[in-house]
Amino acid sequence: MPELVLPTVRLHAAFLECRDDWGPGLHEDGFGLGADDDVDSPGGFAAWVHQLVRLTHWAGEPCPDEKHGSPRWIVEDGEVLGGIVLRHIFDDKIGHIGYGIRPLARRRGLASWALGEMLGEARAVLGLDRVLILCLADNVASARTIERNGGVLEGSRDTGDGPVRRYWIALDR
Numbered sequence: 001m002p003e004l005v006l007p008t009v010r011l012h013a014a015f016l017e018c019r020d021d022w023g024p025g026l027h028e029d030g031f032g033l034g035a036d037d038d039v040d041s042p043g044g045f046a047a048w049v050h051q052l053v054r055l056t057h058w059a060g061e062p063c064p065d066e067k068h069g070s071p072r073w074i075v076e077d078g079e080v081l082g083g084i085v086l087r088h089i090f091d092d093k094i095g096h097i098g099y100g101i102r103p104l105a106r107r108r109g110l111a112s113w114a115l116g117e118m119l120g121e122a123r124a125v126l127g128l129d130r131v132l133i134l135c136l137a138d139n140v141a142s143a144r145t146i147e148r149n150g151g152v153l154e155g156s157r158d159t160g161d162g163p164v165r166r167y168w169i170a171l172d173r
Contacts, residue, residue, distance in 0.1 A: 002081060002110060004072035004117055007052045011073065011080055012045050018080040021102040030083030030099040032071055070121060074101070074114050081105040084114045086122055093159060095166075096122060096131035111145045119149060123171040130170045137163035 038044025052071045074082040082101035097118050101111050122128045135142035137156055143165055151167035
């Protein structure tokens with residue numbers, strides 16, 4: 001049974017296996033991995049995880065840091081299957097939630113399940129009544145995931161990295 005967990009150094013090897021499953025590049029949505037982040041060395045990985053967890057929402061008050069959010073890893077039997085993040089500071093260009101599932105774990109409903117969990121957190125912890133979620137225009141699987149969770153297509157925009165679909169999901173009270 002999968003679970004959402006805070007990033008942890010205990011899963012270093014499992015995280016690297018997940019990252020390697022994606023292949024080179026920074027397209028692991030939901031992990032907050034930047035071009036300068038050293039996740040290969042134990043010390044670099046520990047520093048990166050510490051930064052992710054430090055920015056996690058704990059006290060009921062949003063932090064003014066634009067990177068502030070609730071990152072979670074999707075883990076099952078010690079294996080990192082993907083990541084998801086609820087961003088606490090709204091940015092119209094990236095939306096409230098980003099997620100990604102490693103290629104070997106796709107087509108199991110993990111993204112839909114994790115998104116549903118984070119929608120509950122967006123409502124309960126942040127008090128949001130709706131969230132914006134974006135996906136690449138050609139990512140049919142992600143569009144279906146968003147639509148399964150109540151996403152209503154607002155339209156498409158070009159972000160400079162290519163066209164994206166913009167979905168709003170109403171969070172019923």
